[in-house]
Amino acid sequence: MQLHLDLAVDDLAAALDHARACGAVLAGHQPQDDVRVLLDPAGHPFCLFTAGT
Secondary structure, three states, X not given: OOOOEEEXXXXXXXXXXXXXXXXXXXXXOOOOOOEEEEEOOOOOXXXXXXXXX
């Protein structure tokens, strides 16, 4: 079983940098300008988005 996490963050750029430093990579498809879809080191997708959007 897999879960898909949508994580609200205050600073999308900083959260993206942190996730990438932890081994995440950007997914090939980015459906929205204010959301970033990433894959964890095991290949599981998750999203970062700015809180309040």
